[in-house]
Amino acid sequence: MEFIYDPHYFLTSSPNIEENKKLREPQKNAYSKAFEHFVIDNKTSHAIIVLPTGVGKTGLMGLLPYGISKGRVLIITPQLVIKDNVVGSLDPEYPANFWLKYDVFTRIQELPNLIEYEGKETKDEWLELTNIVVVNVQKLQERLANSLMNRLPSNFFDLIIIDEAHHSTALTWVEVLRHFNNAKVIKLTGTPYRTDKKKIFGDITYEYKLSAAMAHGYVKSLEKFFYIPDKLYLTLDDDSLKQYTVEQILQMGIRDQDWVSRTVAYSPECSEKVIVESVKLLENKLSNQNTVPHKIIAVACSIKHAEQIKELYEKHGYKSAIIHSRLSKDDKEKALSDIENHRVNVVINVAMLGEGYDHPYLSIAAIFRPFRSQLPYAQFIGRILRALPDKEVTRVSDSIAQIICHKELNLDDLWEYYKKEIQESETIKYLASLNLDNEEDDSYVDKKGKPKDTSYGIATEEGIGKLIGDTYLTTKIIEQRKREEEEELEKLKAIQQILNIPIEEARKVIAQSKGISSTIRRPDLFIKRKRTGIDSRIKEDIVPSLLDQFSLDKESTDLSSCRIFKGKYFWIPINYKNNGAFLAVYINTVLKDMIGAKRQDWVTSDWDLAEKKLDEIEEYLIKVLEEFTGQA
Structure with missing residues (x-):
């Protein structure tokens, strides 16, 4: 079979992203923000995307090159388990690969060429014919004769995607970015902090919180x-x-x-x-x-x-x-x-x-x-x-x-x-539901011939311990789940009474009666993405963070006496029922006032401005709430 390499593949392909119902919103939002960073804003700084485990990071890697990369893409993983997972999910020869499984493309001919870099086992010809190279960072060490840096020119890749980027300060990662110094860089991580607790170098273009994922x-x-x-x-x-x-x-x-x-x-x-x-x-x-x-x-x-x-x-x-x-x-x-x-x-x-x-x-x-x-x-x-x-x-x-x-x-x-x-x-x-517009260490083991490790002693217990759940x-x-357990207990008691049997026998009767459980179960798009992005930031980031930071109960109404509701926004506590709604509606209303128009009348530049204005509103609210809660 002959492989065909199209150097402009990522610019000429037409992936189904924006209106794809199988993709998750944080995947689409993260892609949109990266596109905006490199293509619309023409920035060259590293883009950082923060996504918690399980939200779809590997799939996002499969989306990011489209419309952004003008050539080949290098995906760097920090360990073999992750590399194998990435290769498995994005392998065009795998029937359930990400692009086909999630309808990003419908025909196998539309998929990119992809290889896993395995040092000297990987031929130069394969590198020349591929669109995506996936590599474990250990294979990149400059001291190795078969390191990519010793085999490829500095302009070979146009885009580098770094997975688990909190590792990216290690020497090998730095050497890679220094060698391929003209490539765009996107860093994916579950935390914007490195392993040494310092911030990762670059601009955070998108962050999706664990609370939103839950x-x-x-x-x-x-x-x-x-x-x-x-x-x-x-x-x-x-x-x-x-x-x-x-x-x-x-x-x-x-x-x-x-x-x-x-x-x-x-x-x-x-x-x-x-x-x-x-x-x-x-x-x-x-x-x-x-x-x-x-x-x-x-x-x-x-x-x-x-x-x-x-x-x-x-x-x-x-x-x-x-x-x-x-x-x-x-x-x-x-x-x-x-x-x-x-x-x-x-x-x-x-x-x-x-x-x-x-x-x-x-x-x-x-x-x-x-x-x-x-x-x-x-x-x-x-x-x-x-x-x-x-x-x-x-x-x-x-x-x-x-x-x-x-x-x-x-x-x-x-x-x-x-x-x-x-x-x-x-x-x-x-x-x-609120409509604003009407997400080894082995060091403790005793080694033969070494003194007894005194970093721990001996612990013994007496009596019957107990298990405490976090009632928070x-x-x-x-x-x-608690309601289901209570209902189950009521059924057990009823069966136990009717049949006059022990509770464990009653459990067996219910289980048998159930049997084996069966398993249940373009421009316009750019503006749409901006709109949903602002809504998400208000509902899923700013308001939850403020309520938590100032220990405010979302179901309470005590914020009705806050200074922000004493002037022109007095009507908000009258028309909405609790603190969560008060803040969300306030932010959205102030935002519209600052732009000077209703949302449906905003033009593209207004949406860009609104994102910046949200930062100002959040900073102002922090000051107001510090005063309101006595934390000033």
Whole structure:
């Protein structure tokens, strides 16, 4: 078969993007903003797109070159798991590739040429004939003879797309951008901050918040459970005669909180208690013959620690697979195959299944290691957020991910981010109905011949512990799940009374009666995108953020006494019912007043101006609300 290379392919193709109902709004909005950045505004700065896990980042990579790239495209991934995922999704030879599956194109002849760069195995001829090259960053190191930088001229690529761009400060990434220095650069990430907590270099052209993704069902909702022991005792230096409570350890200054959390992490006794509770959560998801193959994903401190966790899960009858960087290729492939084909119930991960691993049936995150920063914690939690395909969801609980950990792992602060996002997601759901115009480390393992590691001690428990859920979470989906559970309990009691049988027998009767659950289930466009973009920013970003920042209840009406409603906008609290609506309508009305015309009369330049004016309105509201809430 002869391959034909069209150097102008991305400029002459006609992909179905703007009116494509199969694409998600954040994908279309992100594409539109990148197009605006490079083509309409003719900017040369790096474009940063922030999308949470599960929203459709790989698909977005498949859209971004069209109309933007004047030549070849290089997609750089930070690790092999992500590279394999990108290649698999965008491979034109794969029947379910992104472009055909989502109706971006309808004929295979319309698809781009794509290759995976594999060093010396990749021939120069293949590079010349391709439109898209996907490469793992390790293959780009300048010291390697077969690095792309040593084989290709600096003008070979017109567009570079960097996935998981918070890694992009590493030397290899910098060398790549220095070599292909005339290429446009788009950076995709789940966070606008690098691994060293500094901002990523470039302009944020589009950011879609996790709260919006939850509100629109692009990712699962989320709840967290702490296991709290009845009594917990710690010992130092294997001296079992002296036991201390956590409070005594900290008050006496014997050890710090990090030592406590490491000790709990390495305690088989503490781990087993969390394992038992995680298994209960899984059994609840799988009850009544649920056909969805939900799984637990666990994270351990080290390979040795992971093996201990595996033994404990299998002791309780749950088949487990361990994934870590030291597995042979064959063992890794077998483990991944066992996961994909549902031959295991538990996946134990040691700094391996972080970014890029896509398995929507991972629904419970069991944490057995301390996290000290947001990024690795967020990457791990991201593994359970990916939503199930709609047609596979059989009950509300299928769309709720759960986190479980021991209270003394001290992860409360890292959970605060998710609490905030969940609260904002509820505000977004409410505002959606508002019409404004009438989204390994192995370092803890004892090495033979080395002194005993004293960075942790021994933890033992007494009594019966308890599981505490975060009562802050009151999303509609979780409330609906509670109603379903209450209804199920009423049915159980009725069956139990009628048949005079134990409650477990009643469960079996209901399950049998249900049987196996069956699975349910151009210019004008540019202006349209601008319009929806402004609406989304008001409803999904500015208002939820303000309500959260100033601890305002969206259902309350206390903002009616705020100074902004004392003058010409006095009518807003009279006509709308709560704080969320007050702010959204106020912002939209002020915006129209600043432009000096109704929305339907705005021209293209007015929409551009409106985006800038939104920044001014938001800054003003922050000052007003600081005064109103006494935070000034």
